[in-house]
Amino acid sequence: MALNAATRAAISLSKVQGVWLLLIAAVGLSTGLICTLLQDPIVARLAWTIATLPILGALLRQVFRSLRRGDFGLDIVAALSMAFALAFGEPLAANVVALMYAGGQMLEGYASRRAAREMTALMGRVAQTAFRYDKGGLQEVPITEIKAGDRLMVRQGEVIPVDGIVVTNQALLDESALTGEAIPRKHGVNDEVLSGSTSLAGVFDMRAIRPASESTYAAVIRLVKAAQESKAPMARLADRYGLMFLVVTVSLALAAWFVSSDPRRALAVLVIATPCPLILAVPVAIMSGISRCAAVGCLVKDGGVLEALSRVRVAVLDKTGTLTHGMATIVAIKCAEWIGEDELLRLAASLDQASGHVMAAALISAARERGLNLALPADVSEFPGEGIEGTVDQRHVVVGGSRFVERRVLKGSPRAFLSGRSAGEAVVAVAVDSVAAGLIVMADPVRPEAIGVLRRLRDAGIARIILASGDRLEVARGVGEALGIEEVLGEQSPASKVDCVNSARHFGPVMMVGDGINDAPALAAADVGVALGARGAAASSEAAGVVLLVDRLDPLAIALTAASRTIVIARQSVIVGLGLSMAGMVAAACGFLLPVQGALLQEVIDVAVILNALRALRPVGSESKSGHGVPILP
Known part of the structure; x- marks a missing residue:
């Protein structure tokens, strides 16, 4: 995640200890207030002090680790404010800062995890084992042992471990984790299926076409990890500004103390800067924007x-x-009166089964979509770049370019079927038994x-x-x-x-x-x-x-809009949050805010900054209009 080291440590702390520390701070504050009402100030001050110490101790360990890494984060300000409040006899202010800091870290951790939900959910779908046919039986093996060519069995409800080809039965797959399509997709024999998809019905066998490390889902996982571990230039800029803000905060606190001779003014300046919108807004907004993009594929x-x-x-x-x-499709079939369109296509596709040409694959796919039964070709001769000829159902068939076929016919001409040709179209000429039979017009449509x-x-x-x-x-x-x-x-x-x-x-x-x-x-x-x-x-x-991750261009337009909006939100949060914090710090330095009031004001600012940054998670207007705001995760 695009978070600085101190913030990552704080989020980790909030997961493990956050709830207990927040409870300790809340119980201490409540106990102290009750004792104050019962006119027992000594016990009240003791309760506030005891409740502050665990949070301060945990925070000091965080700060020490950060300093060893060379990270001078604003957590130092929080530690100084709590320590100075206790030293100057303001345990209530120290307890309030501790409570607000522990609560703020938990809120930030929740916001960051919420922003990363679409990203991290991908990680949980990785298959660990697969059933492989081995020596006449089935054996469950780690996916790292699967090699190209291995035959695997996939049961209902299982995630496909590697990319492969269906070899038996029909597969009904949930591909939403990869394509964003919520509607399951059927795959027949010889169809390619992608790792990360989930089998929804029945059992089918597949043949692996590449190992797990090279499969589609493995590539996606690598990309997700890179995104989570990255740090945006804007976040690095926030780190530099954070150090500057730390210097300004400490300088202003010392100046207020020196001019007024009142240490409480310095304390008020410190607490209102704890923590800072600069280290909250940028990482939460950036991760929210990345998550928004991931949600649309x-x-x-x-x-x-x-x-x-x-x-x-x-x-x-x-x-x-x-x-x-990127794949040619049939635009038209123009054939002689003595042969039908389906028969022309069937003969051409049957012969093209012996060819590796991309146009041949398109003809075969079109024939199968029409439900045509393809025959096995014989006596095949292929001329690369020109065409192919051979025998299909005891008939001599020639398929290729118009000139290639024309040289091999005794009657008619393929050009006779050509009545016009648009830019981007290609024609496949077909001859049967030395007679020009027709043309198959193909194009790669927009x-x-x-x-x-x-x-x-x-x-x-x-x-x-x-x-x-x-x-x-x-x-x-x-x-x-x-x-x-x-x-x-x-x-x-x-x-x-x-x-x-x-x-x-x-x-x-x-x-x-x-x-x-x-x-x-x-x-x-x-x-x-x-x-x-x-x-x-x-x-x-x-x-x-x-x-x-989807075979459409729509997500790119959505991502452009989401990226622009994310950066605007991040900058907006930083400018407004820092402006309010600086105004509060000046007011505190001038004696208009007490330490407790400063802590409460800063927490309001922090909550507002995080909630504003999370706006980057919302669908952009173009998503709802286009209907392509369907999440890529189930």
Whole structure:
């Protein structure tokens, strides 16, 4: 969590001892007040003193550990105020400070844990063991022993331990921890399933495709840990200001004592500075903002990235897999009268089972979605980059580019079926028994949410949007025109995308959004790199500062708005809280506030600061409008 060392220690203290220390302080204060009413001031002062000592002792141990680490936190002020109150015969003030300090630390600990709820809940879903088929039987083994190729059994209610492929039965999975979708998803045989998902019905077998350390959920957990252990630049700035505030506080207290010769004025100055909004507002707000982003499927790696995200003014977007789905789909099937669309697709997909081409995978997937029964091909010959031919159900089938197929037909021409072609479309020609049978028109469609997301990015402060694609310029321009992006760059290599990011920085901080290995250098070069999908290329997820855990762009627009609002809330809390504290300290130095009154006033300020910082947890307006504010955790 983005908390300084002293604050982390205080939160740890509040978990273990906080309740008892708070009870001791409260019982002591109550006992003393009752004795005062019974006109027994000696017992009252003794009760207040005894109730203060345990809190002061625990706090001094904290301060000593912090000083050994070189952390001069404002907990020193709290220790000084309690110690001086006891030394100068103000046990009631000391007890009030102890009570308020113990209560404040518990409140801060609760706020921080509340802010981190979406982040830490991910950690509890890691599977520890799995059932692996071994020598004809099942054996429960640690997930660290699972290797690619191992066959596993997953029972109902179990979390999938590693990424894999379904090999038997149908899997019904709750993938909300990864995708944010509350509706369970069905997976058939040969479908890929991701670690971290939960099986909701029946038993199925799967084959591991990568070890646990390289699986999707392991990558997410690494990112979560990095986010929790990070420290934002704004939080580090708060540490420096905290030291300055400590010096100002002690100096003002000594000056008030020197001018008035009244040690109670110095004590009042110290107690009103205990603790300080500076060390409460920033970490709670930053962690709240990161948690808000995580709740909609956008994992921000650390507080520094969140701050950088709030300053972004230029967005460089990859096309394939980012603005489009990254997988070709069938737009149209144009076939001869003697063969139907389904039969043309079935023959082409059956032959393409012997090919590793990305277009072949798209044809096979489309055929299976239509429920077509694919046959095993025979006598297959593949010509890389051109096409493939072979025998399917005793028929000679040729699939590939128009020129490749045209050279192998005796009757007709694939070009006869081509009546027009839009930018970004590709055609797969098919011939059966040396006769041109038709064309399958395919395209990588623009994501349906892309136009709305780009509009919301502009609303969130993005002044310039650049489309940088590795595809041909005319294809990239077609997508740019469809989305209203004026600046389009095509045929971009990884090095060219880095140059694009560096050039765009002239207009302000740059955000690069991509999903492939070729995008990793540009993601690392940008002020903020955003990788689309934790199941995408590992290199892009590692290079990026932000990872979208859902296969949509919507969370990015929400995260931009949440980041900007979080920084505004943090600064607002610091400015207002410090202003009120300084005003109270001046009033105390001038004799207008007694030590007890100062302690009560400061606690009111601290509570207000924490509650204001927690506003960063609330859904932003665009979430409720878009309907994508569904938490990613069950």
